[in-house]
Amino acid sequence: MTAPLLSLQDVSVRIGAAAPVAGVSLDLAKGEVLGLVGESGSGKSLTMRAILRLLPPVARVGGRIVWDGKDLAGLSDADLRRVRGREIAMIFQEPMTALNPVLTVGRQIGESLAVHLGLRGTAARRRAIELLDQVGIPDAARRLGSYPHEFSGGMRQRAMIAIALAAGPRLLLADEPTTALDVTIQDQILKLLLRLKDELSMSVILVTHDLGVVAGTCDRVAVLYAGRLMEVGPTERIFARPSHGYTLGLLRSLPDATHARQRLSGIPGAPPDPGALPPGCRFEPRCAYAVAACRATEPPLARLGAELQTACLRAGDLLAAAAA
């Protein structure tokens, strides 16, 4: 088994007395697209930002984040800066706010090229045009001098991707990259990400709350709820036969496109306050399958076969019921 590219080991994020992210352990293989799924407030963005140490000092990050043999959590600021952008890149949800409005796109690409690759002048310009071409922005040479507000939504997102990938990173963290876009553009951007993944031999962690996005792009998916991993496994498998009460609830709440006029079934209740977590499994208060044991202690994320991990005590029952 080859060593994973990135390994999160018992990563937690603590703010004050609360722990919005707890005990997250994930491995990412080379060339894989891993989806990190959860509702708002589940801690998925926090986890992403913790990897690159982008959280304010009030948020204390625990655990190990192993990349290329070194623990990112223990790196000095100077060393971490060499990782950021150059080895691990991140793109954000809203390109209009993520791009500096007073600098041209060309400048924002050029920054990365200069700092990480030492490219300047014509060499940098040439590379920047290449990048814009690669992300599918037409008339790249002229667009170098354009400002972010001069692009349309989809183009802006592409520009942000180009800027992020300028230094040739091996891992891309995508924090809800399509949430702010129209459905048709969403599709284009996702296809672009997959294409880039192959062309540039990158791995991707895709954070989203949209199961449809996950289904279409991710090899594996990790389901996060209230800061804890509930289930991790290959996408197809989890979608077809979920092994956790929460995942089951999520999948059930998707409207079925094949049936007209159906009653939408959501998951009753709301996610818990990070400062006032339930004693046992965090999802137990809302779970349709909870038993007494679920309230007793927090179930650990356990292996279920070679590919699957689940934190549900009733995984066996759920799988059996699905098979039936």
Next chain:
Amino acid sequence: MHLAGILGRRLGQIAVTVLVVAVLVFLLMRMLPGDPAIMLLGDRATDADIERLRAELRVDEPIAAQFGEFLLRMVTLHFGDSISMRIPVSRLILDRLPVTLMLTGMAAVLALLISVPLAFVAALRQGGWVDAAIRVFAQLSVSMPVFYIGLVLLITLAAGLRWFPVGGIGESFWEDLYYLFLPALTLALSLAAILLRNLRESLIEVMHAEYVGFATAKGLPHGLVLRRHVLRNAWVSTVTLLGLQIGSLVGGAVITETVFAIPGIGRLMIDSIFARDYAVVQGLTVVLAVMVSIVFLALDAIQAMLDPRLGT
């Protein structure tokens, strides 16, 4: 881009504003009791002089013609002669204008030199005692009248420690810099306080912007992020504020020139008003209006350059 459009529009506004100012000055003068020629020439004028001026000003013709004459004189800088000093007003103004320009220029530069670093420190150490101390300093500066700041500086640094002269200006440019330092500092302190408050808020807001996070995620060095991403965006509103404060800067200059006995147009304005030297007052008002309008024009241009979002 559409910079030309913005500037064109602003020029039009300036023209209208200056025109209206001219009208107001003209009407104000005509509303005062007494003969306009006598007012402009003073009590010591001879009858012949008065008659001549009355003919020039077309006093007996319809008001429109008078205004036309007035405008013509304004445009050709024929403001008449100063009663108290017996020299052409235009020469008087030209003599004194550079001093005031230098004073306000120095004040603006000093204000920026003081406010930018302090705003940075306060924003970076937000919530700490350094931030609080800086904010208290800003609050105090804003609460002190300009003449009082001037007096305090005079008493402590000039009369007391004798580091600076007590007033007036020097003979050469460099001497002038020395003489004008305290007055410029006086003006700069209140201005710096206002700019400081605004810039600090701007910086704090920008520091939390997504694009700063993105720049950090790109692995850019901290200093670069601060300079190119934070400051570049933050100072747009502060530069605008600086321009808007030109009015109070000139107002402050008027008072400061009085406190430090500086022969600039501010003091000229006060002295002329007291001396009922209306020719000077007229000329000064129009010149002042034009000057401030030009500053607004420059401000628009700078704003458009700094923030590419405007103009489209």
Next chain:
Amino acid sequence: MAAPVTLAGPRPRAGRLLLSVRPPGTLVAGAAILLLFLICAIFPGWVAPYDPLEFDYMAIMNPPTWAHPFGTDNFGRDMLSRTIWAAQVDLQIAIFSTLFPAIFGTLAGCLFGYFGGWPDAVFRRLVDIIVTIPFVVLVIAIVAVLGPGLLNMYIAISAVGWIIYARLMRAEIISQMRRDYAAAGLVMGYGRLRIIFRHLLPNAISPIVVYWMTDMSLAILLGSSLGYLGLGAQPPTAEWGVLIADGKNFMTTAWWMSIFPGFAIVLAGMGFSLLGDGMAALLRRRA
């Protein structure tokens, strides 16, 4: 550097009653300072240790001592008492310089904002001009024409000052007009004046109130500046600016004559500023 994290904790319902909300610190501090000055203004004889007009040739130009904390002037008058007695004049300046502009400006701004049309266009041109010429210079010019004195100063300041209030109010009214409740009022058939004064105005008034506080501090600054220049309060009326001017000629020999009245100006100004900040915070909370 990333977006700040907020925890989804239970949020307290904002109390509709002002009394149940603890007032912000700045409001309390500002009010305390102003109360102090108010007492000095209303009961100066009670607060001041000496008669401000009493000459004492035995104690000319004494530096600050326990007997005379602010020192004495060139006639032997106690500076602390003079400063306290001057408080009523400066507080009056703060109130009277701002009262007319605030009321008239607010009304004018309402009407300009709501009705628009050519009066509004003229008003906007007026604003452009006022912004071009420094406020101080305009006021000085008007006072010069009318003659020096407190009343003329009030007239001069009011003549120019209302425009600022009107501009502020106009902007607020226009922004309120865009809200749904304004349209709802029309749909219900309410008369326009009723809509303006009973619906739009109360919602738009907050920034005006806050600005009024700041303006009072500005009024003291302007009033004392004019007093210093000899254009405002006239001697023998004791006003802080006039007191400072009196001390100007004794800068090197009796610096306390000018410095201490200045403290009063700064403190009073800060009192109003803090009050204004406190009001702003309070109104923000209520929103």
